[in-house]
Amino acid sequence: MSATVDPAPGKTPSQARRRKPGLVGWVVNRVGLDETMEDQYNRVVPRHATNYIYCVGGVALVLFLILAITGILLAVYYQPTPDTAYQSVLNISTHVQFGWWIRSIHRWAAGGMVLLVVVHMLRVFFTGAYKAPRELNWLTGVALLGITMGFGFTGYLLPWDQKAYWATKVGTDIAGSVPFIGHFLLVSLRGGEQISAATLGRFFALHVLVLPGVIIVLLLGHFWMIRRQGISGRL
Ligand code: HEM
Known part of the structure; x- marks a missing residue:
């Protein structure tokens, strides 16, 4: 037809x-x-912006999409309680079809995303792309870096093994040492004075609900500004 x-x-x-x-x-x-x-x-994409270093932000976005898809698949089997979390992760790695594969992709993509976001930030810095009129997009980027780190920090606790426990203890202790608001931060993150079931529940909610919601809004803002302002010029 x-x-x-x-x-x-x-x-x-x-x-x-x-x-x-x-x-x-x-x-x-x-x-x-x-x-x-x-x-x-x-x-039209300016010629200088076809250089590989200008693609790093885009690859970071691809990794984020991979993390979202594999994260949803992991959430189908993961159980966020102290009695079941470790066992459910073990189950994903040993019994669930392709579970070990999905989990490995999620872990490697998480590390890769942190690395690429930092490289992307360095590219923006060294090409002076943070200058007017892109200051607000730089600040959006700083928030995106914080959120990316937040994903890593909250995700680390979820397997609920010794490494996860102690890393979270040290991380939340550091938050607790912030002047004036330290104790408030520590108790808010842990859901009490100690690391407990409440901590696991909070970190799970942050990891799968709060941070994804915030990062989607920030990414939309980031790309909207890039569309409006275009890619920065050659140095
Ligand atoms: C989740 C993390 C991030 C993603 C997915 C992302 C994605 C992107 C993409 C695809 C571009 C287009 C050009 C390029 O790739 O270089 C871009 C541009 C930009 N990004 Fe990011 N970004 C992220 C984090 C950051 C961070 C941490 C900063 C800085 C603190 C930042 C600041 C900027 C600025 C200022 C531009 C405009 C650059 C120009 O016009 O040359 N972004 N971002």
Whole structure:
């Protein structure tokens, strides 16, 4: 079947060409996807920005998407209580089909994302891309770095093994040493004075609900600003 459609009254030929038949075409026309995509296709990437170092932020985004998908799969089997957490992680690694694989991808992607976000930040710094008019995007980036670290910190406790316990103890002790608000931070993070079931519950909620929500909002802001301002010029 031909994809061309008779021009509707009052439509220019190029508007008519964009109209597609069928259900997909109906939806595409209603949401104006063609116009949006045309805008994307017509953007020119400056030559200097095709250098690999300018792709690091994009690869960090791909790793984030991989983390989101593998994280959802892990959450299907993970059980966030002190009695079951360790056993459920063991079960994922030994009994669940491809569980060891999904878990390994999640762990390696997590490490990779921290590394790439830092490299991306260094690229932005050394190319001076933090200067006007991109200061706000730099600050959004600083928040993104904090959130990325937060994912690592909260995720580390979830296996509920000795390493996880002691790393969280040291991490929350450091938070507790912040002047004036230290004790408040420590108790808020641990859900009490000691590391307990409440800590595990809080870290799980932060890891799978709060931080993903915040990072999605920040990423949308980050990309919106990049779209508006374009990639910074050659030095
Ligand atoms: C989750 C973490 C992050 C992701 C996924 C991300 C993604 C991106 C992408 C795809 C770009 C387009 C150009 C490029 O890739 O170099 C970009 C640009 C930018 N990013 Fe990030 N970013 C992240 C974190 C950061 C951090 C930590 C900073 C700095 C503190 C930062 C500051 C900026 C700035 C200022 C730009 C504009 C650069 C320019 O115009 O040359 N971003 N980011």
